[in-house]
Amino acid sequence: MCLLRLKNIPTKLISQRLCAPNKQSGSQLRLIVTTTNGGIVEKNNGTNTKKLAHEYEPIFQQNNGNPFHLPPPSFSSSSQNQSVWIAALAFILGMNLGGAYIYYNSKIKKNFISFDDTDKSFRSKKLKVPLTSSEIPKSVPYLIIGGGTASFSAFRAIRLRNPKAKILVLSKELDTPYMRPPLSKELWMDRETHSVKQSDGEKLTFKQWNGLDRDLHYEPSDFYIHPSKLDESNGGVAIVQGYTVKKVDVENRTAILIDGTEIKYGECLIATGSSPRNLPVFENASSEIKQRISLFKTIEDYSNLKKYVDQSKSVAIIGGGFLGSELACGLAKYGDDKKLQVHQVFLENGNMGKILPEPLSNWTTDRVRELGVNVIPNTEVESVDMVNDRVKLTLQNGQSLLCDHVVVAVGSQPNVSLAEESGLEIDPNYGGMVVNAELAARNHLYVAGDAACFYDPILGRRRVEHHDHAVVSGRLAGENMLGMSKQYTHQSMFWSDLGPKVAYEGIGIIDSKLPTVSVFVQNQTSDSNSTSSVLPSVHAADELNDGKDDYSKGVVFYMQDEKVVGIVLWNVFNRINTARAVLSEDIKCDDLNEVAKLFGIQ
Structure with missing residues (x-):
């Protein structure tokens, strides 16, 4: 039998179910606690009764289905009087000392963000399943x-x-x-669908490309x-x-x-x-700084980052790859109403610099900046400190940033x-x-x-x-x-969205170090049909379209030994199977302008 009395329950408690089986078969104690507007909703026989958090005492259910309350603690009258006088004295002293501390502290920190670090206890609210390894088959x-x-x-x-x-x-x-992809994509881009719901735990939904909501x-x-x-x-x-x-x-x-x-x-x-990988400059930081540093991979990471962002005025993203760029764009969109300042710092020349040819990467960086992201390329974090309750990042290029939280997104292992x-x-x-x-x-x-x-x-x-x-x-x-002995021959694909103007899919070996041949649609100033132009080398990009690069729609072929080994479809959709066919055909670099027509690029 397990008896539990809850007093002064933190209002940050979201949902918890405690089951303690009795040694007798069929016996069970169940407690369900849910918060609503700072109070506790007590669920009994389908009815909801709201109580304040500090008033709540659990009602347990017996084997016969009848509820019983835990008995209140008993005190003698003398001990009660003594407790009252001691409590009164402690209250008076506490108010005087506490008031002085609050007045002094408010003068120092009135302009700073105050982070509720007690929320970190939420991470441990979920229990192991099963509670002990003896229950594992x-x-x-x-x-x-x-x-x-x-x-x-x-x-x-x-x-x-x-x-x-x-x-x-x-x-x-x-x-x-x-699903992990929505954690850095849809859940930030659509404010209406990333809200947390409670139904036997945390439930997150997101809006799919077809407009339908889906559980994560x-x-x-x-x-x-x-x-x-x-x-x-x-x-x-x-x-x-x-x-x-x-x-x-x-x-x-x-x-x-x-x-x-x-x-x-x-x-x-x-x-x-x-x-996710971390960086030595953050791994070796003080514990105070580490509380403001996040890695990002899991649903728990998303929930924690959302709480941090909701309390922040500025966030720094370290990394310019898939995750770093998606989070930078997503947080800029998510924090647009409250004017959240989003910085993005990375070592490459532009966003997705390890993936995309340099001209396309630079064009993408301009689109990310249009979303309000402060993109800082060609540098990295040299040191990190706490200054006035904020994180100070000193960069190798001599710049420094003050922010409330930092997300490290520099790849995985x-x-x-x-x-x-x-x-x-x-x-x-x-x-x-x-x-x-x-x-x-x-x-x-x-x-x-x-x-x-x-x-x-x-x-x-x-x-x-x-x-x-x-x-x-x-x-x-x-x-x-099951004994089917199948061989793995699948050419897997990836996709990414960086705001309304950048959406792409890729397949094969995608590496900016490889030679590329790019075919992009060049929009004309008149209403005539658009044409396509071929970039046989990434270095020829500036010569295209009279120096005015337009990378709105196109195909990038990645070459190795004069063969196509990778393809990026830039704002080109429903053609990934065509890309798989091109890779399987072992096509050489003869006339990729003709090959591009297979993708609707003309």
């Missing part, structure tokens, strides 16, 4: 390590072909599988089986949340958790994904510590766990998603960190766990 036919998109795609493929399959997913996150999570919580019920079920998926696998004993087909718990498997998939402990091969050039054409690292052990280094029959060995790759590689790994 000891043996399963299908085991998946990692709880991301590749994991979801794999167990969906298994269930599609074997509806009675019992699948156990081990995830470090305290959440069920969800792939499946509702009731789709999954509790891990303790998986053995007795007729098939299903159980998500173990908040646990880490330390090692896989390949020979004995056993996964070993950090606490020593062992789980035997028939087939296993490793889909541990990747983690594959999560391979499990491979190191398990004796699996890690590729020295690309990182990730080395797999064969069937995504197998060893017998009965597969790897998919960001953590897999696979062999591409067209482009050679690669490692890819994109959503489409996670979906398809996860699906194929799931099918091969």
Whole structure:
């Protein structure tokens, strides 16, 4: 039996369910707490009764369904009188000292942002599932390590072909599988759809390209089986949340958790994904500064960053790649009403400088600046300090920035510590766990998603960190766990949106260091039809269109050994399958202007 009295509940508490099973079968205590406008809504028999947070005392439910209140604490009359006098004296002293402190502190900090760091406690409100590792099944036919998109795609493929399959997913996150791309895209761009809703936990929705709302999570919580019920079920998926696998004993087909718990498997998939990189200048900063620094990858990172941004007047984004550029544009849009100042600092010449040819990158930077972002290229952070309760970034170019929060978005690294402990091969050039054409690292052990280094029959060995790759590689790994022995030949794509004028898709090897041939539509000043122009070299861009570059719509071909190895479709849509066909045809650089016509560029 578990008895709990809640007093002075923080109004920041969003939602929490506490279940404490009695030793008697069928006995359970349940508490549901939800805030509404600073108060607590007590849910009993379908009715809502609002109480102030400091007044709330939980009502528990007995086995017969009747509610009972926890009894109040008892005090003797003498102890009550003594407590009253002591409390009164403490109150008087506290008011005098506290008032003096508040007056003094307000004179110093009246112009500064005050961050509510108590919100960080929200990170720990979600509980492990199950609460103890003793409730995790000891043996399963299908085991998946990692709880991301590749994991979801794999167990969906298994269930599609074997509806009675019992699948156990081990995830470090305290959440069920969800989509990551909207975290840096739609959730910031559309203020009406990124709001947090409460329904057995955090629920985020976003508006898709077709205008329909969609839940960020792939499946509702009731789709999954509790891990303790998986053995007795007729098939299903159980998500173990908040646990880490330390090692896989390949020979004995056993996964070993950090606490020593062992789980035997028939087939296993490793889909541990990747983690955001940090920079030494921030890693070595003081704890006070680190409270104002965020990395960005998970749904928890999004929720925390949103709270920080809502309390900020200025934010600095460090990094000019996919994530850094998307967040810079998204935060500028999100904070437009409150005049949020967004800085973006990176080492390259322009946004997406490692991906796009330099003229196109520079053109993109101009579009990002049009959104209100203060883009600062060709430099990096040299030092970081706290000045007047704000973060001061000193840049190598001599500039300095004062901001309330900093987001580091400088790329990711594959999560391979499990491979190191398990004796699996890690590729020295690309990182990730080395797999064969069937995504197998060893017998009965597969790897998919960001953590897999696979062999591409067209482009050679690669490692890819994109959503489409996670979906398809996860699906194929799931099918091969059923014995289908399929080879991975998919050319995965990526997409990005940087405001209303920049939307692009890419496929293959996209690297600005490679030679490129670009074909862009050149709009005419009259109403006549537009024409296309070819840039055989990125250095010829300034000669185009009388020095007035127009990169509104076009195709960029990335070349290697005079062959097309990558394609970017710039504001060109529904042509990605055509791009896949071009890559598979092994086309040489003869007349790419004609090839561009396949994409509607004329």
